Amino acid sequence: MTQEAERIDTDAAAPSASIAATKETLEDYTLRFAPRSYRKWSTRVVGISALGGIAYLADFAIGANIGISYGTTNALWGIAIFAVVIFATGFPLAYYAARYNIDLDLITRGAGFGYYGSVVTNVIFATFTFIFFALEGSIMAQGLKLGLGVPLWLGYAASTLIIFPLVIYGMKVLSTLQVWTTPLWLFLMVFPFAYLVISHPESVAQFFHYQGEHGSGATSFGSILLAAGVCLSLIAQIAEQIDYLRFMPPRTPANARSWWTWMVLAGPGWVIFGAIKQIIGLFLAVYLIANVADGATVANQPVHQFLEIYQNFMPGWLAMTLAVALVVISQIKINVTNAYSGSLAWTNSFTRVTKHYPGRLVFLGVNLVIALILMEANMFDFLNTILGFYANCGMAWVVVVASDIAINKYLLKISPKKPEFRRGMLYAINPVGFCSMLLAAGVSILAFFGGLGETLRPYSPLVAIVLGLVLPPIFAIATKGKYYLRRDHDGIDLPMYDDHGNPVDVHLLCHACGIEYERPDMVACETHDSHVCSLCLSTDKSAGCVLPAH
Template sequence: MSIPIASKVVKARRDYNTWVATETLEDYALRFTPKSFRKWSELLVANTAIGGISFLALEAIGGSLAISYGFANSFWAIVIVSIIIFLAGLPICYYASEYNIDMDLLTRGAGFGYLGSTITSLIYASFTFIFFALEAAIMAQALELYFHLPLWLGYIICSLIIIPLVFFGVTLINQLQFWTQPIWLILMISPYVFILCKDPQALHQWVNFAGESPSGASFNPLLFGSAATVSFSLIAQIGEQVDYLRFLPDRQPENRRQWWIAAIAAGPGWIVLGAAKQLGGAFLAALAVSQGVSFAKAHEPIQMYLVGFEAIFHNPEVVLGVATFFVIVSQIKINVTNAYAGSLAWSNFFSRLTHSHPGRVVWLVFNVAIALLLMELGVFATLDAVLGLYSNIAIAWVGALVADLVINKPLGFSPSYIEFKRAYLYNINPVGFGSMLVASAIAIAAFLGAFGSTAQAFSSFIALGVAFILSPAIAIVTQGKYYIARENTHFHETSETAIACGICSNLYEPQDMAYCPIYDTAICSLCCSLDARCHDSCKPNPHHPWIAQLQTLYTQKISPHIGQRLLSFLLIFSSISGFIALVLWLFYTQQIAPVVEATAQVQLSFFQLYAVFLVLVAIASWWLVLSEESRQLAQEELDKQNGQLQQEIAERLAAETALQALTQELEARVIARTAELTQALHQLQQAQIHLVQSEKLATLGQLLAGVAHEINNPVGFIFGNLKYAEDYNTDLLNHLRLYQKHYPNPVPEISDHAEEIDLAYLIEDFPHMLSSMKVGIDRIAALSVSLRNFYRCDTTNKVACNIHEGLESTLLILQHRLKANQKRSAIQILKNYGDLSPVECYPGQLNQVFMNLLANAIDALEEERSPLDTQGFQPTISISTILEPNKAIIQIADNGSGMPPEVQARLFEPLFTTKPVGKGTGLGLSISQQIICEKHGGFLSCQSVLGEGTVFKIELPIC
């Protein structure tokens, strides 16, 4: 049963996991590399990976092999081993580049299990610090020769300068490799070119070089096998190549060719240049010996390239300076790679054992410190022995891994994909892990001479063959059931959509996520690795049935507590005692044996010293076991108390939840009752407003209808008699003209009277006066009709109405307000009427809306303005109508001063007004909105900008 994640993940753990996930420094050290981080081109990634094989240990190995085993044995060992390494590297680099995972994650999902790959991380980490020590020792030798620095000080300097260069991971390493690549290539190739041009016989000398080989320059199978064993130690270099290849962009049809070229050239292709460098080292070592350099010094790269650059430069100081510079550049290029890869390997190793991760930089320093210790112990002098022993383990690991990729997966013995997340893996997979252990044990025994000289010489081939055969054999026997502990049913798709981790709260791609039933949330692979509380409870059996059977058998014979203590003790004791044995062996072979005769007494003293150390280690190991057991018991007790506390918290939370639910229910009832009362009050207010407005409209309508009727009677009388008046006037004037025609000389009294009344003007003006009276009567009649139309009583049903008639009636009524006054000039009316069909509406109420909006527009244009604003200002009201599908739109706009946002927000509230007391009720716009929205099912809106004006928009459905 899962509980809320907040009660499971304390803030300290959440903050810690969030800090660990900071990829600026981490470079996705413990996880899949997402697409968002892979921002480099194929060429740049390949260039960085190829730059990592600049290490001069290749030349040193080649020179050492040539000196120890002669030309033929060393040559064929390098060639045959390089071919095998190339073939083994192909599937490894393909899967790592395709799934964007490092060597540890690839091993984890290809037959080794979650904890099984921990051992391989240790093998890989050993490779990085061994070769870091070798490369730094080579650079220290150059510093000793050029600057006369003591070797111990040179070791420290060569180690410390690498740390800041690797601090920011592949981001800085990319730039370092890019800028140093041309210099390194030129300085590496040019000595060979000049030597062969000046002395073609140098190749003949190399072919016949015998060194210290018992067989001379000829071929000897046993010596060939011994040389191959040393060369096989380079097989782990493929892990460093993979650490860079995981940053390749996704393979798409448009970049398929570049992707394959980069994956092969920078992946398994490294050994092509690596083999050439080994052969070049053997060649330069033979040349150095021919020029008087001792066997003990001839395999040192600085000595080799001193001989090489002497073919280019004649000045000894220039030769020494260029050779030293080349060694420094080469060793920095490779040691940033060794240190970077080592920090990744140690991060993987300790994060799974301790469930904590202090950061990749901590393990970077740790890796460099181990390499420094090996340098101070003289690891370079035991190059063949160290690499020969190491190669047997490395080749067993790679052999088991390659067998799973090229046999088990294609044949269906294992899943076709790479699953690397802890949540879905068994801790131990016997396919890869078991194959590696068996092959390593057999190969080391052979290397130590347990099976004779032939098996000793070919121990590395034995390791490769045994691992390669055992992996599919174990997969067939186990039917591949130890690859996947539980199916991934949540995040198996490939997608770029980021998912938040429930622990660290960061976003990751689905390929990096798992579902955790313990926390009941999505969890990233890093947080899953760091969690120590779940004890793999998400998996039915995190170990395996066969381990459970062994545990059952074991507990039947020995107490479970004693057995667990003994197992822990043996693990810690063997690890520490093995490391101390290695240190004492290196110290004895490098510091004691060269100066003191290896007598039985000296050897016994070392054995006695080692025995003392074993006693101390045993005591310390047992103390660690008991301390860990005490810690676990305390943790179990604490977990139990936490469980009880969580149960009590859960009960109190349940009670609190019930109380909150009751409180919320009461609050909801109060809110519902308040809402009902508010709604009732609002309805009452609306009813009151409607009642007042209806009564007002009814009274005003009756009054105006009566006034219009009373005006209409005399207007009709006058209008009806004007025609007769015009006819009578015409008749009288015609009669007067006839009289003047026949009696042109009237008596003086008539002439005086005609002059007094200005008869000529009267005859001319009287018809005009009658015409003006007719115009006035027409206007009075039109006004009467407008009053009747505007305030006519609405029916209970909507009627089809011409919107334009209502607008014109409203404008006619308001015509007196449109004239100029002391505050402003005459208001200009701009009409832009569209072709509207009749609209079903309540005409009287709709005309009331037009009246309110036009009256407000006129009021806005009459507001006080500054003298500067009124200069040249033409007050204007624009009326436009637009026909749209199923609706008519009427817009009434003015160019007044506009309204601020706070006024617009309250514009349609009842009783809200910005006018002084007595100038407005605050009901006009509220009633208008109700008429448009509620009565007509339309929409009324307002847009206003200060200083620019206001636009009211009415939308009415046509039907």
């Protein structure tokens, strides 16, 4: 055995067991299966933590924007389409994450994309995180300017810097933050809306009769789909939900009901709460336009929406305080998730491409810098265009993965039912998902910019959904599923799953970094009579430990 064959780039691993264990705690198993020994939270805590990540106020701005553009009726139908699509596509993804304790990138690898193919989708997801970080940061800066007179540029910087220390310790801190802030956030958001409906019942009629800023809000299928397209830019939110759901405890007969309840609520069920917030945002915008002087100029800004309602029943100073508090709490709750998930996505892609693991915190900084640049460029003013364009990419990815799981795995049984993510076990590129996503995204973006004619332009979301749904089974049948697995056995004669179908917690020693990891994270080493962990395989520049193809 040569020295080169034995050498593995162990930048990913610390030099001693104790340091490595500490690093994994900080890194939150960025590129790995989340081990049972780390998943000590209850289903309830994991579920509430995941739902805490949807506290963003962007939904209020999105609902207001599509309502102002297309009228209440078209906006409501668009929101309904958004909710149905998100729930249907999010369910199989959330189930796989909670059941097998892996994030959406690891799911994507084995669901038709291949080991390197999912790098593209990781970049799509990372883009989602900094777009929405910038959007939420802009809303917080608006609140700071209104309440404290802080200049916008300084508010952008403050809303960015406050997030960094909160995300350093990953799930351990985030779960506590989300659980403890959720009751206050719910009260600050729900109470003023309930007051408005009860004390101003005429606002309900105003809401349903609102025709949009140009008075052309007649029911139109094209306008409905344009509204849905903006909302569907949130489709990648399921990946952020999954970054929490991968820490669900094993499902057993004793906790099955609780496990399913929280998996559904915190997984695809997030869209129910998101749709409600969009409708409330539109409702508040219509109220401001109809009842407040110059209300139309600030109707799509959540801080002004809530400030005007608070001022109806409390002193001005208290109304301002609560409005700013709501904005700050909401921004922190969602942007810790945006920053956390973005750091995972960037790190994952960089490590696979370069075979070097810089650590999650490096890309936490990168993600925050990109978001700050977007905020300083005033992206809030171009919200509909940015989100409408992004929706085509996000929908293509998520729908393709959902199609592979639901159709290719369970219906056609061409794709392996158990997920696989480890290097050496997968082909570099699987055309089933990779080509399906590129075609679905490319054609829908072409339609979005009018390349297929103005008649088809409003239907670009539908193009992405339909192509993302039908192309994976077509490619799977055409290729006979031969590009899913490079190997059908990882060389370890120990079961991967227990009697309840959960990943086992048997620990094996990685010869490269000298640390023990659980069985699902390990593969037999080609050059040693031992095992190697998935991260050391990812950083093996010589590929000396990678098992050969069958």
